[in-house]
Amino acid sequence: MSTTPKWYCRNKSQPMHTFAEIGNLGLELRRITKRIVIDVNSAIFSEHDTILEECEQVVELYWSLKDETKNADFQSLSKKIKRSPYNALLMRKFNLIMELNDRRFCQLTFVLKRTLSLLLRKSMQSEMWLNWALHITQLYNRCRNVNSIQGQTQTQSCLQPEQEAQPEGEEKEKEPKLSGKCKEEMHANVCSNMYPALLMSLKNIDFGFVLQYVAQTRVEQNALDLVFGLFNMGEQDAWREHQQQQQNNESTSSSLEILRTLNISFAAGDYQPYCESAQDYNALQMPSTSGAGAAAGVGADAKDEGQDHQSLRCKHTESFLQKERIFIAQLIAKATEICPTIFGKSSQPPPLYPYASYSSTDSRKAGEVDMNAYIVRGLRLLWSYVGIILDHILLWWIDTPMSCYNLTHIDSIRCWLYHQNVNDIPEPVFSTLRGIGEILTGFMCNNIWDQLFRLTLISSSNPRRLVQQVVEQYRDAPKNEHGTPTGTVWISVFSNLVNLSNQYFSNTDAHNNSSLLPVAEQIPMLHRLDHSVHSMRLWVTEQAKLLCCEWKMDRFFQILEHDVKLCLSVFNTFKLPKLTADLSDILMLVCVALRTKLITESTNNIDLLKKTTDECVQILSAVCRILSLANFTLCFPAASHWQRSVYNDEEKSLYVGYVLDEIFLPSIRATKDIVILKLILKLICEAWLDFIYQKRIRFSVNGALRLLNDFDDVREWILSCTLLDEQQLEKLSNHEVLRMCKGVGKILLRKPEDIISITQSPKFDKKSEDANAQDTQLPSEMFVSNQKHWLQLRANGGNGFPLLKLCCGDSI
Known part of the structure; x- marks a missing residue:
């Protein structure tokens, strides 16, 4: 009598057909994954609809077979099967094929996400790219929780964007278990440990993920628009000061010229002044009704001249914000039509245009809040990316980059940015410009230090007049009328480094909160300051030996009494507050620790510089005795x-x-x-x-x-x-x-x-x-x-x- 069970020996049985379909599923997963990878690298997508349909069919087949394999016939075997080596081999083969299919399915999800990222980066080139990216997003979310999507109803109320991220326990319950294993165990088994990101739990793609990539595609254009408006405002301010003051200094005139040049570089034409009054919008929220916008316009007309000046300054930035609000609303509308799962549990996303006329129902009010929350989230993402790229555009990427101009011109623009007020420029553009000011501060520090430090090496062979012309470009340096040219350059080095570093701590209320301060930007300044103090101390010692041997007491005491004393007086205004970092922020902990180490080294070198005067006097004593003995020997x-x-x-x-x-x-x-x-x-x-x-x-x-x-x-x-x-x-x-x-x-x-x-x-x-x-x-x-x-x-x-x-x- 045969020990083979009936369902295993009969080819017409449903389990045997499922076993065959599982083997074909692995081939289909491999084929569709390879096709997506090859077509994504192509320049033209002619059959993308077919690819999506085939991929969707493969995904549905995968989950249906996973459900069938949970049948008791596949999970529990009779005692006769356990006694048969042939059947045990078949079951082992079945388990290996299931694990292979799980691995290939995870590979398919990774390819889909990679394809989505590539398409979102090109979404601004054509609307077809964005549509296909949203279709792939819908398919990817179905890959993760297809059973939950099928069980959802179309009448669920919309939820807040903050509730998109569900608890891990709920996600685990909704997603089907593979071969009786939880989600995290499956990933750990099917993914290589050489790529740690694969070991993490995969989540559904939400609207924030899509918006992040879309914002990256628009960041360069928005940065250019912001710079155009920025220098328009700067040219207005400089021109207004030029009209009010007949006698302007050199820095104002140079700033006016650079603003005009940069404005032409962006606008490619002459500047057209604004004659109409600007409208004061809320910082991030969209206006609820058209009447509210009209009322805001009437309120703006009723302001005095000073307030009109402030509204005029923020006209550009408000126009940027309003344009991005409209773009995000259109993106939400398209995502609602193509990929409703992008908004979380509810298949019905928030209302698209909350500023239109609605009835006063509770659901629509809640939808309006959701819409504004999505807009706030999108604007924050966009302007954070603008702040990352804007300094590169200003310094290097435009036709007349700021890096080609004199450092004094860049410093004038940097100071102008720091003088802006949040009342003049609304958030989040204000924070972006403040970040640009910090980046320009670091750029000024690096270039001033490089230029002046090189000048210290050659100042002894250059005439004093040339050194004074270079040093006078930096207004922050104190005057050294009785010192040496090289000492004057050293004083300028320390003065500029200290002043630039102190500008990071202009707000005394935020000194103890390291997350609100550019700690990483201050580290290069402290590093250069430490090396500068050490180099000057060596220079003073070597000059003391040389001048004492030649008995040039005039230059010796110029260095000792003027150069060193003025350099030490600069450090009296050096602000070095103690900072503390959150234990959970590892990067900030490292920055604060490195900053503390550099402060300690700089302080030690400053103390050694103070003791350098005594060392020079000892050198003077030794040389004076030898020189006196030599003179008495001669005469x-x-x-x-x-x-x-x-x-x-x-x-x-x-x-x-x-x-x-x-x-x-x-x-x-x-x-x-x-x-x-x-x-x-x-x-x-x-x-x-x-x-x-x-x-x-x-x-x-x-x-x-x-x-x-x-x-x-x-x-x-x-x-x-x-x-x-x-x-x-x-x-x-x-x-x-x-x-x-x-x-x-x-x-x-x-x-x-x-x-x-x-x-x-x-x-x-x-x-x-x-x-x-x-x-x-x-x-x-x-x-x-x-x-x-x-x-x-x-x-x-x-x-x-x-x-x-x-x-x-x-x-x-």
Whole structure:
């Protein structure tokens, strides 16, 4: 007796026919998918109606066979079938074919959605493309929930657009289960994990999806129309200011010229002024009745001149909004006729023209709200795309792009955009223009930094006049009248970066909300600012070494006292508020973290720049000592000169004035900082004493007196200098280092075996007492630290052989 069940061995049985149809279904799915892909790539669609009919038949066959496979004959088998290897093999083959058909059906839905996206991008070229795209949308939605669509009635009331997205539980209940598996499991099994988007739950195409692609096709034309109206408004404002003010500055005139040129580029003709009063529309809603529009026109006529000026400014933008309202209404009408499933559950979409005369029924009022909500949604999508592409059109795509003009002209337009008010330009165009202002701010930052940073590298070889002409183009930079040309460029770099960055935080109320601020746009500014501060700090250090070695104190103190101080003063107005991001917004969290890191690095570099002054003073100290020793090596008299017994008191030593003129006088001319001047005087005198001690020069009594007079000549030179004021003269002439030098001279007058007393002075001093300003309780010798070593430099009293005297002193 055969163990094969009756329904499996008889070819005329319904299950066997279903098994055969399932195998043919896989071929049909593959054929129709391939045909759609090939025809979509063609330029002309001659048989698109046939393709849609065939595809619809295949979809209906797929779902009907899925329903038949849920029969108990296919799901439960008798014990005899389980014992038959042949029948078990057939059932395994059946399951494999079912999984293959599920996979091919998902592939068909992906191809349909891809085809829909391609057609929507071309929908503005021909009405046939839009019609076919809506037909494919209807077919795609039937692919997802064909059973639910068949069960819907035509009398359901319309729902709100916000209720289009149904809960996941309801969607799962409406859509048929495949092989007893839920929707998400089916996708995970039939799709490759190399494309994560396929693992997500597929949803029906709604009106927002279609509107998103349609808006992308209209964005360029709307952007051009907006720019045309934008520069018309700008030309009106510039012309009005030109008529009111007879004496205009350069920026106003240049802005007027660029607005005229750009207007011609868009309009391809002369500008025609507006003479009629503009109508004030609501920002996004369509007017409910024609009477309301007439009343609005009467109200606009009753305004004063200032309000008329505001309505005149928003005439262009309101005309754009009204035109898009009409377009969206027409799109909804076409979608209602061809693809009613695009509006969600209800097969009856909202009323098409709510501004027409309706009866006061509750259903029609609800439909009017739906229509306005769809229009608001469409306008938001459209102007968001306009904001994305508008900066490219302004800067690069038009015949006379703004990027070809001077940066000052672009900056004037950017400032004009920031000065616009929401009362003048309604939403959502106002937000779009504000976004353009932020993008132009980033463009200005990049180009100003590139131009000025390159100028810092070559400014040392360019004349000061050329540098001033370039820097004067940027009005925000403070004046640097006494600084160097390169320092002037650095100040302009920091001033422009700080001012552009501060404009992002003009609204102090939104500082803590990072979602309302262009955090990503500020990151390049902070990055450039950090590198600029670091580069200037290196430049200041290298210039300090170079100028000190050449002893160009005028330029050295220009950098130190003017360039660095003005650069640091720019950062006093730097706004760096702390921002917090929502934990759910990963992109904003990354931007805020990167901004915080850049702020920390910039602050550290600014602190290092503040300490650069001390580093330069240390460099000055080291070079000043070496330079002083070099000058004393060249001009200090020989050792034999100091062992003579007779000197001409009327003649002064020339080397004292020479050293002071070479080292101290350039410093006095370059700076008025008394601390720096006292430091240089101290370094000169200490180098003088170090030179004497290192050479071991021995002094006779008259030689010591001669050296003591030379020390006094330093004080006389200071008092005779006309470049010093009274306060500087007092502090420099009474410097401790002069007391120490005088103490060395008095020590050299003593004998080596003498013990220096605190209250006694040598009897060989020509002057009976010190100057009144130098009177202290301690004698001058007490200011010398190594007194015993200086006592050893006293020469013998004239006895001995000449050879002994020659050996005691070194000739120079």
